[in-house]
Amino acid sequence: MDIGVVGLGLIGGSLLRRAHAAGFRVSGFDADAATREAARQAGYEVADALAGLADARLLVLAVPLPALATVLPELSGYGGLLTDVTSVKEPVTRLVARHCPSVRFVAGHPMAGKETSGFAAADADLFEGRVWVACLDEDTDLDDWLRLAETACALGARVVPATVAEHDTAAARISHVPHVLAAALSLLAADPLSRALGAGSFADGTRVAQSSPELAAAMCAGNAGPVAAELRRLVEELAEAGNRLGDHDAFRDWYAGARELRVDWPPEPGDVRRLPVTTEDLLSLGRAGGWVTEVDRGTRSVMVRQPQVSVA
């Protein structure tokens, strides 16, 4: 078997569908019997136990963080390459090191989601053109990394190399802190008059506060260190803005800097080029906002794109 998928919710189910459509031999498993049945009814191969996926060359853990502590002890003898799709990487890496110290592992995070969840919401196009972070640290085997990257590229994703720490900091900035802010804004405008006056900026600024509190806590409390550090940076930025409120031009200039960044996002991709890879090259690519579009494991080279630098 090429790929085994553990957990057939939104991400795992989408992975099962996309990998099957891409021609991989793929099988799934879910702890919930009804979910297994739904996936079988949809025409996919589903194992009745985790052990049924033991011969997969790549095993993807698509279960929530709390479930990893249950699943990982059963995988200590697994002989293939293990990866995951969890939204915080440091705790996962720690759990794998504890429960599966001899298993080959590359942490991953497809930056894809929807408001909906479960196998019924799974969508084969979920990863198309989206970022899939594949973590690369000093102790990561580059061949293992290339194998995961190759698979994620084949599923339509842009593969971004980053260390576990870099991922967790970036995720705090672009996802976890925004969730905290959306919740804080909802609480700030809790009085009926404010709620009556709320329009576009309130609607958008609070949208993700509708997320499941369990999921938000898994992300934010699960990434407590980086989230706390980024909240401190944000509060400093708010203090800077607050200090400028008394001076129209000073506030306008602060805002203009932010506007320029936002108007330029997402940046236009530059041309495709070939990169003979080392760990250092790949991490430099990720730090420059670039991604891998294709992997050639034979020559140990990758096709990559970087954002165009806007000319001021």
Added chain:
Amino acid sequence: MDIGVVGLGLIGGSLLRRAHAAGFRVSGFDADAATREAARQAGYEVADALAGLADARLLVLAVPLPALATVLPELSGYGGLLTDVTSVKEPVTRLVARHCPSVRFVAGHPMAGKETSGFAAADADLFEGRVWVACLDEDTDLDDWLRLAETACALGARVVPATVAEHDTAAARISHVPHVLAAALSLLAADPLSRALGAGSFADGTRVAQSSPELAAAMCAGNAGPVAAELRRLVEELAEAGNRLGDHDAFRDWYAGARELRVDWPPEPGDVRRLPVTTEDLLSLGRAGGWVTEVDRGTRSVMVRQPQVSVA
């Protein structure tokens, strides 16, 4: 003339169109000759000078805050009812008191906008179902207030009564602070890796940072006191969230309170009822999140709606 509109940008132009369509005798003026010409070409009556609107029973100032200081001195002898559409009410009220102390004035703010601006973007449906705050303070004449409310209702808006101070605080909570946060988030995630990873929550949380820096400064620096106070409240809320990051359940409970508020927004309107009005009744209505849908100046009564209270 029933209504005169000074400034034919997005809001003023929309007002001209809607008031004309609603059967009011309406005329406009804009300092810019090309804008006057465009409005005339579109079939509207346009004066060549501000003085041409002197006989309007209701004169609406739809110019930016900095332009008010130029326009108001010319209106000190105006005999009708004056209102405005500016997004911060305290500075406007102060300017009117200084330049037009004997003119009848009720401050207003239609909570409607678009990404676009100018007469070309004007839209007769802009106010349909949207909130139009009509300010009501101790020194506001209730008959004047009812006349403005009647007109705003006739243009399709929900008229919300609020004091100038209540308006400015609520606007800080639901519009000005969200603009500051969107800008701060853009600056927080300025590194290329974070920008590459940004997805839905970053996109939504930063959307309004694309606003014009001039406009953002007019709103935020123009409402410096309330915005600073609300930023302080927000930072306290972020500290509360930060303190709970170390404890999954404590963070989840904090988030769940915010989620409940957001999922319940905007609240469902309750039944229409008639309210014989006093200043106190109207302000209580606004504080409860309610609005006026119809005005009967003869009986000094209004038809009103309030949000349904959700049953826990």
